[in-house]
Amino acid sequence: MQNAGITQLGLNWRYLAFDVLPEQLNTAMDGARAMRYVGLNLTVPHKLMALDWVDSVDPEAREWGAVNTIRFEGQDSDGNWTPIGQAKDPSVFHSIRSVGFNTDADAILKSIREDLGMPLKGARCVILGAGGAGRVAALKLASAGAASLHLVNRTQSKAEKVAEVIRKKHPDINLHVGYPKQGTQVDLLLNATSLGLKQEDSLPLDLESINLRNTHAAYDMIYQPAETPFLRAARSSGCQAANGLGMLLYQGTAALELWTGQSAPTETMRKALHGHIYGEVPQNPDDQVHVP
Ligand SMILES: NC(=O)c1ccc[n+]([C@@H]2O[C@H](COP(=O)([O-])OP(=O)(O)OC[C@H]3O[C@@H](n4cnc5c(N)ncnc54)[C@H](OP(=O)(O)O)[C@@H]3O)[C@@H](O)[C@H]2O)c1
Incomplete structure (x- = not known):
């Protein structure tokens, strides 16, 4: 996804994946800074440690x-900071700093809005999962102005902790831990558990506690498999349904925009991304990259 975007923007960059042990994360990030990388993406558990x-x-x-x-920025002799990916000549920088961002959060809403075509203001939502x-x-x-939130999690105390944070920030929201009352209309049912990643996983919800026929739309953050048992059950009950590929896409487009300062070529x-995840293997990135 990133290499395709980079190629489209005509940049002589490469996006590479590295396995880094948590105990060596600082060393790896120091190395990236020393080598004047444009930036980094991090995944679990590194996301928390990088803070x-x-x-x-x-x-x-x-x-x-x-x-x-992470975006690396360089300081010039006048004291101004410029993102390395947007600098004409990064070799003039005498000092490099790192700036941390989170592009996941906006990506969730963007994907739900686009892929399910639904407004979130006033929505009655049930969220399964209270992890990150x-x-x-x-x-x-x-x-985003949801009218109500029901937080359901295997470990209820974690849902209660999330509810506590939300109550402080949004005291007017109709917020509950647990399923809504039987028969309640639900606009959005969102799976944010990891149940569905493995073939043998059970459904992430209790079908006795929630009626999918009273649910307008279902979103599964999981994108592999493309259709989890949760999404299959939702579709067969007539719900609008979407998986988490859009979320992955939009956290990536936002990261590329932070590094380049340009609009990302989303399509x-x-x-x-679609080709890579679902099997239509894209061309070798090296064949696509235009080296000026
Ligand atoms: N599309 C994307 O770009 C994207 C981005 C981030 C995450 N995700 C997906 O979102 C999901 C959650 O990620 P996360 O980072 O929040 O993970 P996490 O912090 O580890 O949280 C995992 C969640 O799943 C629940 N869970 C795990 N096993 C369960 C089981 N056997 N029965 C019931 N509940 C179970 C956990 O409940 P407990 O609290 O009780 O353990 C917790 O709520 C994952 O599937 C991940 O792949 C997708």
């Missing part, structure tokens, strides 16, 4: 308690 490593944290990343994107992704989704839906990136 303490970066020199400066964007307020959104601070709020979500996780950094998934469930917490951010709940906070984001509350800030090119969507096509590459």
Whole structure:
């Protein structure tokens, strides 16, 4: 996805994946800074640890308690900071700093809005899962003006903790831990648990507690498999349904925009991502990259 976007923008860059052990994360990030990388993306568990490593944290990343994107910036002799990816000549920089962002949070709402075509203001939502992704989704839906939120989690105390944070920030929201009353209409049912990743996983919800026929739309953050048993059950009950590929796409387009300062070529990136995840293998990135 990123290499397709980079190629489309005509940049002589490469996006590479590295396995880094948590205990070596600081060393790896120091190395990236020393080598004047444009930036980094991080995944679990590094997202949480990076918060303490970066020199400066964007307020959104601070709020979500996780950094998934780092942008390196250089300081020139006049004291001005410029993102390395947007500098004409990064070799003039005498000092490099790291800035941490979180592009996951906005990506959730953007994907739900686009893929399900539904407004979130006034929506009655049920969120399954209160891990990192469930917490951010709940906070984001509350800030988008959802009318009600029901938080359901295997470990109820975690849902209660999330509810506590939301209540402080959004005292007017209709917020509950547990399923809504039988017969309640639900606009959005969101799976933010990891149930569905493995073939043998059970459904992430109790069908005795929620009637999918009273549910307008279902969103599963999981994108592999493309259709989880949760989405299959939702579709067969007549719900609008979408998986988490759009969320993955939009956290990536936002990261590329932070590094380049340019609009990301979303459709090119969507096509590459879809091909990569669902099996239409994209061309070798090296064949596509235009080296000026
Ligand atoms: N599309 C995307 O770009 C994207 C981005 C981020 C995450 N995700 C997906 O979102 C999901 C959650 O990610 P996360 O980062 O929030 O993970 P996490 O912090 O580890 O949270 C996992 C959640 O799943 C629940 N869970 C796990 N196993 C369960 C089981 N056997 N029965 C019932 N509940 C179970 C956990 O409940 P407990 O609290 O009780 O353990 C918790 O609520 C994952 O599937 C991940 O792949 C997708």
